[in-house]
Amino acid sequence: MATSRTLKDWLVDIEGRHPREVELGLARVGEVAARLGLGRPARFVATVAGSNGKGSTVAFIEAIAAASGLRVGAYTSPHLLAYNERVRIDGADAGDAALVEAFEAVEAARGDTSLTYFEYGTLAALWLFARADLDLAVLEVGLGGRLDAVNLVDPDVAVITTVDLDHQDWLGHDREAIGVEKAGIARAWTPLVLGEDDPPSSVLGHAYAIGASAIRAGSDYRFGRDERGDGWWWREPGFELALPLPGLAAPAQLRNAAAAIAALRALDLEIDDGAWARGVAAARVPGRLQRFERAGVEVLVDVGHNPQAARALADWLRDAAPARTVAVYGALADKDAAGVVAALADGVDAWHLAGTTAAGSRGRDADALADALAGTTAADAARHRDVDAALAAALADAGPGGRVLAFGSFHVAGATLAWLAAAGSEAAADAAV
Structure with missing residues (x-):
């Protein structure tokens, strides 16, 4: 029977369901995901964490992959004007009807398990992605990493953009403690892209301890403005790109774009030669200067x-x-x-x-x-x-x-x-x- 509940109805409902706005942990969301029968949301998954630059890095990964003709889904948070912004498939925000259907599926599966607003949204996005025949899903961590609902999914490449003091009540009171939480998105024997030249030692220690393959800015890959100043370069041993400046033009965006390129290079995906430049130039994120x-x-x-x-x-x-x-x-x-x-x-x-x-x-x-x-x-x-x-x-x-x-x-x-x-x-x- 067709539902009479609108997306707005659902959002008001789920916002008031859980007693806490933030309650980190994977047990609840994992139970419901199992009941939903959620498998992989795409052939490849990239998960992005960090104190700053997450949304822009997701946008660069998404734009470059799309420019190469791949089917891409992106899950980001929070939204600016409409909840639909959080779930994109092939560059288009999810429609109200699709999100309502996804929330209905999550509700039918959750039973007595209480979910936060973010957990509902994460499960709904993964449910939609699993039905979209995606080549790549790009998932932005909401808070921290280790215990964030997005970490339910094992990524094929993980990215940590930056580590700085933020959300200390949940993540710890110094960069080393916060780094432990963000490093929790890494997986054994899989690539971990680090967007900072000097990440916290806790991040590197965790990567080495589990056997993750750390790919560090300034070491394993490098980037910089070209001599004329109207473009930039990205290189790793045996591979180099000459690129236009990003459409997202603030200086820090070169670092975000560089991390995105490193993440895609770490995956077994075919990116055509021109897609790197087209994607870097095309990426846009509202509300970033x-x-x-x-x-x-x-x-x-x-x-x-x-x-x-x-x-x-x-x-x-x-x-x-x-x-x-x-x-x-x-x-x-x-x-x-x-x-x-x-x-x-x-x-x-x-x-x-x-x-x-x-x-x-x-x-x-x-x-x-x-x-x-x-x-x-x-x-x-x-x-x-x-x-x-x-x-x-x-x-x-x-x-x-x-x-x-x-x-x-x-x-x-x-x-x-x-x-x-x-x-x-x-x-x-x-x-x-």
Whole structure:
């Protein structure tokens, strides 16, 4: 019998089912996956973890493989505007009907097993992928790695983009402890691509202990801008590529694209010669230093939410054309807001703090954010109830020829994109961190 429940109904329902927003572990999701009879979601699987750059790395892997004519599914999180963004097959977001059917299948199989919102979504994505005859599934870890629901699937290649301080309440309070959690996506005798030149020793130790084949940036593969500055190169022993600059043009995107290439090179997939360049140029991810024009003001939207991402934003601002830069900043309660502001202090002329209470239990209002920023350049910034109010004030503050940087969380980025769409703003270009 046809269901009368919409996708919105399902999302509201599953969001309130589990007593905790985050509860790491594979036992529950593994039980339900077994009842669903889930096998491999594709001929090959790439799993991507990391503190920053995960979504962009997934996009590069997806775009290069698709440019070579492969059928690709990608599972990412969180979404910015619509849940459908989380599940893509052949470059298209999953439709409402397909997601509803997948949620129905998960619900029928779960019995008395309680699942988190993310676990429901992961199982639904894997169910859809298993029915799509995919050559490659690219899975982005939601939180950490070792105990994340995505780690239910054994990857043919694992990627760890970066390891930095984030989600410390769940993952540990230093890079070594967090590295242990992220390294949990590695498998014995399979490739593990490391996007950092100097990853934590805990990551390397785990790889060696289980026999994973570590492929390290700066060692096993290298990359850099070419002499003219209008392209870049990627090489490993016996293989070299000359490539156009990514469409995602912030400096850190070269590292993400390089890790994506290393991951695909580690798989037994046929990628045609031209697909490397076409995919690198074509990859796009919304909310990664995405540029818009509004009332003569450049508006930049970014999901960066930790000090490492803020340092990358600061690097971009140092190289950008001079302009009065006004930041709209909102952060969830578990984030190092002071560390983020410190990283960007030299590049921002004025701050506007936005409440994020609409994000749920982890959100915080502008007054609480200001308290967390005591002693920083943003402590006395203007405070606003929500992102919309902060954007309106920041736009006036920046003035014609100025720049507004809206960042700090996926909630801020999503709200900004919705505000810009409602205002009829035009995208000027895409770049990303």
